[in-house]
Amino acid sequence: MPKVWDIAHCRAGDKGDTSNISVIAYDEAGWKVIREQLTVDRVQAAFAHIAKGPVRRYELPKLQALNFVIEGALGGGVTRSLAQDPHGKSLSSLMLTIELPEKGAA
Amino acid sequence: MRPRDVLRIGAGSSFADDRIAPAVELAERGELDYLAFECLAERTVARENLTRLKNPDKGYTPRLLDRMGAVLPACLKNGVRIVSNMGAANPPAAARDVRRHARDSGLGDVRCTVVLGDDVAEILRRQPQLPIMESGEPLEALLPKMISGNAYLGADVICRALETGAQVVITGRVADPSLFVAPAMHHFGWRYDDWPRMAASTAAGHLLECAAQVSGGCFGDPGKKDVPDLARLGFPFADVTADGGFWISKVEGTGGRVDLATCKEQLLYELHDPAEYITPDCVLDVTDLEMAQDGRDRVRVWGAKARPRTPTYKVTVGYDDGFIGEGQISYAGIHAVEKAKWAAEVVQQRLADRGLKYSEVRVDLIGMSSLHGQPEARPEPYEVRLRLAMRTTDRKAAEAVGFEVRALHVTGPGSGGGGSDPIVREILAVQSVLLPRALVDPQVVVKEVA
Numbered sequence: 001m002p003k004v005w006d007i008a009h010c011r012a013g014d015k016g017d018t019s020n021i022s023v024i025a026y027d028e029a030g031w032k033v034i035r036e037q038l039t040v041d042r043v044q045a046a047f048a049h050i051a052k053g054p055v056r057r058y059e060l061p062k063l064q065a066l067n068f069v070i071e072g073a074l075g076g077g078v079t080r081s082l083a084q085d086p087h088g089k090s091l092s093s094l095m096l097t098i099e100l101p102e103k104g105a106a
Numbered sequence: 107m108r109p110r111d112v113l114r115i116g117a118g119s120s121f122a123d124d125r126i127a128p129a130v131e132l133a134e135r136g137e138l139d140y141l142a143f144e145c146l147a148e149r150t151v152a153r154e155n156l157t158r159l160k161n162p163d164k165g166y167t168p169r170l171l172d173r174m175g176a177v178l179p180a181c182l183k184n185g186v187r188i189v190s191n192m193g194a195a196n197p198p199a200a201a202r203d204v205r206r207h208a209r210d211s212g213l214g215d216v217r218c219t220v221v222l223g224d225d226v227a228e229i230l231r232r233q234p235q236l237p238i239m240e241s242g243e244p245l246e247a248l249l250p251k252m253i254s255g256n257a258y259l260g261a262d263v264i265c266r267a268l269e270t271g272a273q274v275v276i277t278g279r280v281a282d283p284s285l286f287v288a289p290a291m292h293h294f295g296w297r298y299d300d301w302p303r304m305a306a307s308t309a310a311g312h313l314l315e316c317a318a319q320v321s322g323g324c325f326g327d328p329g330k331k332d333v334p335d336l337a338r339l340g341f342p343f344a345d346v347t348a349d350g351g352f353w354i355s356k357v358e359g360t361g362g363r364v365d366l367a368t369c370k371e372q373l374l375y376e377l378h379d380p381a382e383y384i385t386p387d388c389v390l391d392v393t394d395l396e397m398a399q400d401g402r403d404r405v406r407v408w409g410a411k412a413r414p415r416t417p418t419y420k421v422t423v424g425y426d427d428g429f430i431g432e433g434q435i436s437y438a439g440i441h442a443v444e445k446a447k448w449a450a451e452v453v454q455q456r457l458a459d460r461g462l463k464y465s466e467v468r469v470d471l472i473g474m475s476s477l478h479g480q481p482e483a484r485p486e487p488y489e490v491r492l493r494l495a496m497r498t499t500d501r502k503a504a505e506a507v508g509f510e511v512r513a514l515h516v517t518g519p520g521s522g523g524g525g526s527d528p529i530v531r532e533i534l535a536v537q538s539v540l541l542p543r544a545l546v547d548p549q550v551v552v553k554e555v556a
């Protein structure tokens with residue numbers, strides 16, 4: 001099954017206890033796939049063991065990009081988290097591992 | 107070659123401990139008009155406030171003189187003006203020491219102007235009813251343990267500082283993009299309510315505020331997203347025109363890349379609703395923003411929009427949040443993970459037997475599940491590093507965590523190696539409130555010949 005990594009790239013940012021992760025398609029075809037397949041539910045499921053949520057999703061068609069805002073994702077907040085990666089910089093890599101259904105198989 | 111009729115603003119740093127050489131390169135070869143340095147993370151001002159309380163001569167960014175000493179010769183030679191928030195909790199002391207350093211280095215008298223008024227701790231004490239943005243609860247509960255309260259000031263006061271003719275402008279807490287908006291406002295004479303130009307310069311500032319993150323840093327993935335000559339990664343600059351057009355680029359011959367991929371990642375970095383990125387200067391909307399490659403390592407950006415600024419300043423409140431104690435030790439080979447888990451249980455038992463209390467405990471298996479969790483779903487690694495981190499209000503209890511982990515060398519499961527020295531961190535946490543603008547008084551002070 002293709003992964004987000006195959007068709008898009010990501011970066012994670014932090015604000016307090018909220019992580020935002022961009023998902024940017026490499027091309028038009030990839031944009032169609034992430035726009036259709038990379039739903040809030042799918043992202044929420046992938047981050048369920050890390051983030052309390054909720055998850056919000058924004059579309060930026062002119063940049064062929066999505067922006068996910070994931071609340072309660074940073075161990076209570078960057079400045080007080082016990083985590084090894086308090087900023088959640090590595091969470092973009094988790095987004096990239098999400099598997100997307102083959103075309104037409106959704 | 108630098109195009110004519112543009113204002114060129116470089117990004118010299120993205121945090122207090124950023125690399126220095128790329129900023130020197132920008133100052134020497136970038137043909138810049140301005141060089142801006144962003145050096146304050148959320149809790150940095152709180153930390154420096156504590157420093158200033160212990161020593162009234164300090165409280166600015168610790169690497170201030172290393173950084174300024176490195177770039178000042180080229181900036182003075184090439185007429186590049188510097189704007190930075192390296193003043194942290196003590197901009198006047200920062201200006202004094204920069205000027206002293208310049209004089210002692212034979213660079214002559216450097217005119218510095220400082221921006222004051224971001225420190226609103228005393229104002230907050232009189233506003234206990236303000237709701238905390240993160241929790242909705244009144245600020246009152248935080249006030250007894252408050253260490254600092256700093257408003258994110260905007261480009262207007264930085265612009266006023268530039269109008270004094272200063273070679274160097276030093277601020278405390280200001281919004282990161284405002285460090286870049288102000289030079290453009292000052293140079294082109296833009297009005298502070300010229301929303302299309304506030305939008306463009308805020309977008310440019312946002313793209314530049316993390317320096318190398320738009321020119322190939324925090325980006326590479328070998329074979330998939332390659333970054334040429336990453337070791338010599340260059341820092342970026344923006345070329346801005348009077349009508350608010352702008353391009354992002356970097357110095358020719360430096361490592362890294364500036365293209366649609368790097369610019370898109372940075373545009374969305376730390377942005378939530380793309381229609382509502384709130385700064386002290388405006389409410390930026392990037393939903394119609396577009397980019398195009400315009401030559402090698404050069405991207406044109408247009409289509410940013412802005413609505414009028416909000417009636418409040420965002421204020422970061424730093425407060426004492428106790429301690430985190432930490433220790434680490436490694437296991438390898440057969441039963442490595444089982445030994446690490448056993449060791450974690452032993453340490454927690456020993457701490458409990460000593461009567462020590464912790465409000466939160468974290469057990470990490472580094473190499474397996476410390477970043478993305480789910481140890482049960484991960485393949486067993488050949489070697490693993492155990493990390494225990496615990497929260498407490500008692501410094502002794504925090505020290506005990508690392509003490510007990512290190513003692514595992516001789517009193518834990520077999521063949522544990524490489525135990526860390528105990529780690530104790532004093533936690534300065536932050537929360538935010540919104541403060542009406544009328545209660546804040548941003549000021550500029552010129553530091554003349556000492």
